Amino acid sequence: MSSTFGGYSVAYSGMLVNHTNLAVTSANLSNVNTAGYSRVRAANVETNTPLSGGASVGNGSSVEEIRRARNQFLDQTYRRQNAESGYWAVKSGDLEYMQEVLMEFVANDDDGTSDDGLQQMIEDFFYSWDELSKDPSSVSTRQSVTEAGVSLISALSGIDEQLQQLQQDAVNRVRDSVASLNDLAGQVAVLNKEISRAEAGGGEATYLRDQRDSLLDEMSSLANIKVSVQSNGVFQVTIDGVTLVSGDRAYELVTEGDGSSANPLTVQWADFDRRAGITSGSIKAYLEDADPTGCQTIDAAGLPYDFTADATSSITNLRQGLNDLITTLAIEINAVHSSGIGLDGSTGLDFFTTVDASQPLSISNIQVNPKIADDWNKIAASASGEAGDNTIANQIYDLSSGEYFQYDTSSMNCNDFYQALISWLGTAGDNAEGYYETQTALVQQLDTQRQLVASVSMDEEMSNMIMYQNAYSASSRVLSTIDGLIGDLIAEIG
Structure with missing residues (x-):
């Protein structure tokens, strides 16, 4: 005892x-x-x-x-799904903004259409030519044709400028997000050191570990990080197998390129001279949307241009689709208009011209011919020069129903092509929103499970x-x- x-x-x-x-x-x-x-x-x-x-x-x-x-398995699953959520949050947001830019997804008429949308402007433009064919010598109708053309070009140019700005914003967001990821990685490295120091003497560092986990959660929304525990108990963070944080050292990511087609934006490892394998997270989404590959000029000799929405960037797809729309219309209208005769006897004039003659015709380099804008008598509605001849006006109006466009090898007219384009945009937006909502619900569910353990x-x-x-x-x-x-x-x- x-x-x-x-x-x-x-x-x-x-x-x-x-x-x-x-x-x-x-x-x-x-x-x-x-x-x-x-x-x-x-x-x-x-x-x-x-x-x-x-x-x-x-x-x-x-x-x-x-x-x-703490449940490490739930933490790993949460961070993996949070990266997917971060990716789809960006995709869904950008596609929603693109829909707002087109103004085709908010109906303000009883028939479900929008008075402010681009489709209505295209219809108004061709309608003005139809009205001109009824009275080819009418000054007011000629003015309407010019104003409808100017409005259409202004709307398309404005849309393209907004899309270019959205794409530039994606470039800036990549740079900002990479800087944030580097900063967070540096903080994790510092906490690794402080935790090791605190626990080496038998102390406890639960508060520091909570801080580190919060930082890792934040990092997971930016990129596809993977966290593992080393033999000494500190965390190692990797991206696609390459070390971002090891012990008290953080490795740096850098951005290269300006986001142009000639010099595309990439994320590289500063210490390893290789591209970072970022496959999810908001950085991946911004990188995709910042990619301008697919925006190209359309040559008259290559018409009809076969448009496919298969570019990496949804922004690029929409920009190129709209570029195809207006460039093809301009080329076809110019071919007809230049063969006609104006009220003043002028001939050989294109209705649409470039703003910068050294660059090809495109959505960002197009205008109504200044000569026509200054003198409506130069509009060629006639093939013979006679005041009542409406041959050219009729032919231009008929272009609205001609199959001068291709979408995935399918021939279609102007209206059908634009409908196909906005249908693609609507479907892509709905899919992205659906994925985002699913991922958000999954992330919330996983976080709830984590809180059941940790809260x-x-x-x-x-x-x-x-x-x-x-x-x-x-x-x-x-x-x-x-x-x-x-x-x-x-x-x-x-």
Whole structure:
């Protein structure tokens, strides 16, 4: 049997263990509303080595470590899905903005169409030629033709400028996001060092570990990071197998290129001279949308131009589709108009011309011929020069129904081509929004599962507090009882 004096150690250890548990419970309760906090527990409460000799009843217990409640598998799954969510958030947002730019997805008429959309402007332009064919010498109708042409070009140029700005914004966002990722990686490296230093002396660094996990969650929305634990307990962060953070060192990512077709934007490893394998996250989405590959000039000799929406960037697809629309129309209209004769006898004039003669005709380099804009009599509605001849006006109006366009090898007229283009945009937008909503729900579900493990439960902590308080009181009473027994023994002896 252990000595009476040995009971002091047993009772004291019981008080110490439960005092530690009460302190841990107090910390949990004080952080019940702290974002990113993981509840902690006094883990590995072990029995102290029994005293040798005799029939030992033990030598009390001790707390070996304070451990966070955390599920690493859920953390890894959350970060992987969060990267997908970050990717689709950008895609969905950009496609929604593109729909707003076209103004075709908000109906303001009883028939479900928009008065402000590009389709209406195209119809108004051809309608003005139809009206001109009814009275080829009408000055007011000639003015309407010119104004409809100017409005159409202005709308298309404005849309293209907005799309170019959206694409430039994607370039800027890549640079900003890479800078943010580098900064977060640097902070993780610092925390790795601080955690190692704190725990090397037997201390605990649960608060620092919570900070590190929050940073890793934030990084996961930017790129496809993978987190692993090294043999010394610190975290290593990689992207596509290449180290971003190792111990207290962070490796840097850099952007190269200006986002043009000649010098496309890329993300490279500064230390390894290779392209970073970013396959998800918001950086991947911005990189895709910043890619201008697919925007090209359309030559009259190559008509009809076979448009396919297969470029990496949805922005590029829409820009090229609209470029095909107006450039093809301009080439076909010019071919007819230049063969006609104006009221003033002028011949050989193109209705549409370039703004910069050194560059090819395109959506960003087109205008109504200034000569026609200044003198409506130069509009060639006639093939013979006679005042009542409407041959050219009729032919230009008929271009609206001619199959001068191709979409995935299918021939179609101007209206059908534009409908196919906005149908692609609507479908792409709906798909992106659906993926984003699915990923958002999945990420929220995973985070809820993580919180079930890591978050603080008031009811549980209050129950634990009562249990530890009673255990502490019981150990103190044991200590008091032993003290009384020893006091009686001394009195008997003395």
